[in-house]
Amino acid sequence: MRHYEDNFAHDHLPHPSLQAECFTDHPDFEFPEDLNCVERLLDRHIAEGNGDRIAIRTFEGSWTFHELYEKANQIAHVLKDNLDFVPGNRVMIRSANNPMYVACWFGILKAGGIVVATMPLLREKELSVMVECAEISHAFCDFTLEEAMLAVSSPFLKHIVTFDGSGQHVSKLETLMGNKPKTFGNHPTKADSLSIIGFTSGTTGKPKMTSHYHKDILLICEAFPKYSLQPTPDDIFTGSPPLGFTFGLGGLVLFPFYYGASTFLIEKPSPDLLLKAIAEHKVTICFTAPTAWRVLTTKVKDFDISSLRKCVSAGETLPVKVWEEWYEATGLKIIDGIGSTEILHIFISSNEENMRKGATGLPIRGYEARIVDNKGNEITDGTPGRLAVRGITGCKYLNSPDKQKEYVENGWNITGDIFRKDEDGYFWFVARGDDMIISSGYNIAAIEVESVLLTHDDIIECAVVGLPDENRGMLVCAYLVLKDKEKASDELTKQIQDWFKNIAAPYKYPREIRYMDALPKTETGKIQRFKLKNTVQA
Known part of the structure; x- marks a missing residue:
């Protein structure tokens, strides 16, 4: 019996046999x-x-x-x-x-x-x-x-x-x-x-x-920051994620305070206010989502961001085009990373020394990862499969043994993401497990289609989902936000489709295109594709 008078939370932890294997292999984690x-x-x-x-x-x-x-x-x-x-x-x-x-x-x-x-x-x-x-x-x-x-x-x-x-x-x-x-x-x-x-x-x-x-809380402070940021007490952190999101809690409170640094908090962090904070208060480390990095790129020339030394992206996979445009505009390399609320913070990422453009990166200190098939067998030939992770932190769902069994298999956290691992050990995002579109026997990753569409001059944001289809099983359906919303038309749809087929595998092209003023998102900047899927099915 613990010394708590209210044991509700501890009493509803998953049984140890259902939890992921956690290990500490370094004195920093003790x-x-x-x-x-x-x-x-x-x-x-x-x-x-x-x-x-x-x-x-x-x-x-x-x-x-x-x-x-x-x-x-x-x-x-x-x-x-x-x-x-x-x-x-x-x-x-x-x-x-x-x-x-x-x-x-x-x-x-x-x-x-x-x-x-x-x-x-x-x-x-x-x-x-x-x-x-x-x-x-x-x-x-x-x-x-x-x-x-x-x-x-x-x-x-x-x-x-x-x-x-x-x-x-x-x-x-x-x-x-x-x-x-x-x-x-x-x-x-x-x-x-x-x-x-x-x-x-x-x-x-x-x-x-x-x-x-x-x-x-302390373990993650010894992991990603030491691997990718090398913080000092003179650093000033800022970013857009809410503190109610573990990406924001880590990047804007835990990491700076653990290293004696400071944080710059913005209640409504628009791209303009982020850049204003960086310029006026000499911010050195910034955390935000890929959608924000894209907008920041279009505005950065009007601000002095010379103090900024580390740029971190998570919440969604980082499109190569966004990385390239920010680097061209600033000379700074965005550090991509994948984390989860279940594992608390980022567990695969990179630093400036080992970064490979387009890859999410390598397992950071404190974690190991592998690709597994639907039976839990490791895939070693570069074929895409389910991402499995374990290390210093792991999933502990309260009062949800069935969900716990889904997330943890054989001691590994199964994140729900599809990745591939190359011969050098780098992990490359393919899709969310539920974002694979199977059309006429082809496996099409929504993110692959999105990455192509984002290179089109008229498109500022996009999200791709599967549309049920009697003949093909599913069709690729793209929701687009245009730079100039007045250009939305059947003619533009045909032009985008023809353009896509000329620069990417034709079987991946979006057979259905729908225009939106804005994509549905969470406060953390994640596109809520399930809402788009519900719209499609309706």
């Missing part, structure tokens, strides 16, 4: 049994005399590590003193990326709670599902987003406490914090105490609850 990750990420900066260093920057101002530390301590006191909180409770955070979000994140963990971070654009329906699934008892919510939060009706949700992420007003949380001590004795969690629950980002329907330990 952490003590008694562990609260906040002590390594935040508290140590104060203990080591670096509390006056800037931790968080925004366009409006900055917080030092000491200011963040004090506010996190006060929030932990509010939970314990005012909100009937017991360790192990799940606490939702609903906010855009801002300093108070980060303070709440640390305060919850200090008190021994489990963070359930969310995306700002979620509405009552999605929030209700999360509250019910995770039996969430508390929520910290930016007052500008409280309407949907207050609409959630659940016997589990006992306390909704608003705060002001802008720092311009005093909301309920700030009032409760006002007279609280600025020190706090962290709850004595263990290395394998749960720290966060991350809901899958919603590209395939109903979300699942992924869970991660306190040690997992």
